[in-house]
Amino acid sequence: MNELPIEITVDGETVTGLAGQTVAGVLLGAGRLSWRATRSGAPRGVFCGIGACFDCLLTVNGVADVRACRRRAADGDEIRTQSREEDA
Amino acid sequence: MTHVVVIGAGPAGLAAAEHALAAGADVTVLDQADVPGGQYHRGASHRFEALLSRCTWWPESTVWALEGRRVHVLRGPADGTNRRRHTLDPDALVLATGAHDRVLPFPGWQLPGVFTAGAAQALAKGERVAVGRRVLVAGAGPFLLPVAESLIDVGAEIVAVLEANPARTVLSGWSWRAAAHLGKMNELVRYAGTLARHRVPYRMGRAVIEARGDDRVREAVTARVRADWSVVPGTEETHEIDALCVGHGFAGQPELAVAAGCALDGGFVRVGDDQRTGVDGVFAAGEITGIGGSAAAAAEGAVAGWAAAGRTPGRALIRKRDHARAFARRLAAAHPIGAAWPGWLREDTVVCRCEETTYGDLMDAVADPATPGPHALKLGTRAGLGPCQGRMCGAVVAELCGGTERHHRPIAQPIRLGELADPKEFP
Numbered sequence A: 001m002n003e004l005p006i007e008i009t010v011d012g013e014t015v016t017g018l019a020g021q022t023v024a025g026v027l028l029g030a031g032r033l034s035w036r037a038t039r040s041g042a043p044r045g046v047f048c049g050i051g052a053c054f055d056c057l058l059t060v061n062g063v064a065d066v067r068a069c070r071r072r073a074a075d076g077d078e079i080r081t082q083s084r085e086e087d088a
Numbered sequence B: 001m002t003h004v005v006v007i008g009a010g011p012a013g014l015a016a017a018e019h020a021l022a023a024g025a026d027v028t029v030l031d032q033a034d035v036p037g038g039q040y041h042r043g044a045s046h047r048f049e050a051l052l053s054r055c056t057w058w059p060e061s062t063v064w065a066l067e068g069r070r071v072h073v074l075r076g077p078a079d080g081t082n083r084r085r086h087t088l089d090p091d092a093l094v095l096a097t098g099a100h101d102r103v104l105p106f107p108g109w110q111l112p113g114v115f116t117a118g119a120a121q122a123l124a125k126g127e128r129v130a131v132g133r134r135v136l137v138a139g140a141g142p143f144l145l146p147v148a149e150s151l152i153d154v155g156a157e158i159v160a161v162l163e164a165n166p167a168r169t170v171l172s173g174w175s176w177r178a179a180a181h182l183g184k185m186n187e188l189v190r191y192a193g194t195l196a197r198h199r200v201p202y203r204m205g206r207a208v209i210e211a212r213g214d215d216r217v218r219e220a221v222t223a224r225v226r227a228d229w230s231v232v233p234g235t236e237e238t239h240e241i242d243a244l245c246v247g248h249g250f251a252g253q254p255e256l257a258v259a260a261g262c263a264l265d266g267g268f269v270r271v272g273d274d275q276r277t278g279v280d281g282v283f284a285a286g287e288i289t290g291i292g293g294s295a296a297a298a299a300e301g302a303v304a305g306w307a308a309a310g311r312t313p314g315r316a317l318i319r320k321r322d323h324a325r326a327f328a329r330r331l332a333a334a335h336p337i338g339a340a341w342p343g344w345l346r347e348d349t350v351v352c353r354c355e356e357t358t359y360g361d362l363m364d365a366v367a368d369p370a371t372p373g374p375h376a377l378k379l380g381t382r383a384g385l386g387p388c389q390g391r392m393c394g395a396v397v398a399e400l401c402g403g404t405e406r407h408h409r410p411i412a413q414p415i416r417l418g419e420l421a422d423p424k425e426f427p
Helices: A023-029 B011-022 B045-053 B117-127 B144-153 B167-173 B176-181 B185-197 B255-260 B293-308 B315-334 B359-367 B373-381 B394-401 B417-421
Strands: A005-010 A013-018 A034-037 A043-045 A057-060 A063-067 A078-080 B003-007 B026-030 B056-058 B061-067 B070-075 B084-088 B092-095 B099-101 B114-116 B134-140 B157-163 B202-204 B206-212 B219-224 B237-240 B243-248 B250-252 B282-284 B350-352
Touching: A005 A023, A013 A023, A023 A043, A023 B117, A034 A057, B003 B011, B003 B293, B011 B026, B011 B045, B011 B092, B011 B293, B061 B255, B092 B255, B092 B293, B099 B117, B114 B117, B117 B134, B117 B144, B117 B243, B134 B144, B134 B206, B134 B219, B144 B157, B144 B185, B144 B243, B157 B206, B167 B315, B206 B243, B255 B282, B282 B293, B293 B315, B350 B359, B350 B394, B359 B373, B359 B394, B373 B394
Parallel strands: A005 A078, B003 B026, B003 B092, B026 B056, B092 B282, B114 B243, B134 B157, B134 B243, B157 B202
Antiparallel strands: A005 A013, A034 A043, A057 A063, A057 A078, B061 B070, B070 B084, B099 B250, B206 B219, B219 B237
């Protein structure tokens, strides 16, 4: 990992991270703990951190259900949070 | 020339690749990550450049299905679209797919800010991100120590490291002579020094029994537990924290081995003396054959690589592996899971994180004569039917409801319908 800053957006809001970080790393580094809602509407973020629990799913550049802990963030990525909440 | 495909570029897979090459095979190494090293050698991928330059190295390569020795691979960024599909038909296959943390459920474990110990480690070591500012590390096993060290290293304050097993269990299981033999002594002394310097208490016989908070974790409740992990009433303490890292050992990831037709013993792949599974030409090494840590994984990988290339592994390799495994067995005995842990659960405690199935839902279903057997239980409660496909809750649901965990996942990793429908295949 190098120290080059990158910028991504999360639901339109700009978030800064470092090149080489995963999307999860950028979001946690920026102080965000959760970005997905379960069926009941409960918030979720990273749990296992290695791609096994699927709690950290989000949408990257229009592609849904990407594991944030496994996807390397790229400068300019547009991230959307996701919900499985019924009627959400 | 014998073509050996190694799935997984952690300590086991890399050792397998190195030894298969030495034995004269043509070696292809696949990993889901874009750098080699697996969960253990995080941030040290440059150490494997020379080795991998002698192999065909496929990073960002997800094996989504196996049919015998036929390997179905998707190449491209994790969970992307339009990844390229490939099939490989090697002479021999070495499965080295590793493990993930095992976390037993407790009230509030689904709150944001509760992480597995492995997540905290991956984020600290791999990305220089601290999961919190005031962190409690708890559970069972020696892995909690390096996790605490990594968190300190990225600036977190560690409230305490809690080992649920009492001192007499831990100390009777530790073999200092074996630890010294494997060079583990220096590591232990270093952890002890780091914790002491930062005034982090290491407390044995105490467990996290609840996480509290609304939209995120804000408090952890701990309690003294007996040797069987039953809670000693009146010993509860509440800690204000912003992150909680928990691990109760590890669970192997054997779905590809199951897909290949390998037999399991208690969730781990059954192997013979040269790491051969019951399926012709399929070998397994590392955590999927039993949790043993990186030294045991590498020692098994060495034997597997040699054997997969069609050679008989030498006695020195076998002896090294047996020593590493014996040490791992003693360590496992020092950090068992207490049978009374379900005493932490309440009726509304989430057990299946994906589908939010509670302990109460499961107990009702078990008592209901209309849902006999694990299949009906699953359909009735949805436990294990969510995106993680039972990876997080499978063992626990099986333990709580009676039955055995199944690792049968014909689609081992998600593949998008467009990718599946695309007839294009690449060699």
